Amino acid sequence: MSRTGYFVLAWCCVGLGIIGAFLPVMPTTIFIIIAAWAFAKSSPEREQWLLNHARFGPALRNWREHRVIPLRAKCTAYSMITLSGLFSMYMLNAKPYLLTLTLICLTMVVIYIHRHPSVPRQLDNSSS
Incomplete structure (x- = not known):
């Protein structure tokens, strides 16, 4: 997959993750994890943005560093x-x-x- 493909996938997953933050039947965490992975392959700046995000960053960093599921x-x-x-x-x-x-x-x-x-x-x- 191209960098553009990973970038589009990442933004789609960010969007789904945001929707999941408000809808109880839709997961958030897995979409944010996939988004971070895709940003790592397409845009290191966006990956850092996601890792430092106030809402999603702590859970994402805990997953990457410790494989923690809150x-x-x-x-x-x-x-x-x-x-x-x-x-x-x-x-x-x-x-x-x-x-x-x-x-x-x-x-x-x-x-x-x-x-x-x-x-x-x-x-x-x-x-x-």
Whole structure:
């Protein structure tokens, strides 16, 4: 993909992330992470802008440095995954193989999210 393609992708993800900040059913964090990645490939200045952004910067830096998913983001994700699972159960009850596949995928996402810390691990220098 060209630098222009990455740049357009980054701005689209920033837009989706902003929308997600106001709509509870749409994620914010993943779009901002993708935007930072795409800006890193297309515009280092925009990447720095995003990393230093007052609202998105701290979560983005915590993800990059510590692979942290904030507790609020986890709770929102768990809620949306639960609603998606319930909706799938309702919509796919006649197709058990699709329901099983969907629930397995949702479970894998929950496991992935759960395995990441909610706060950065602090180095304990006092136990030297």
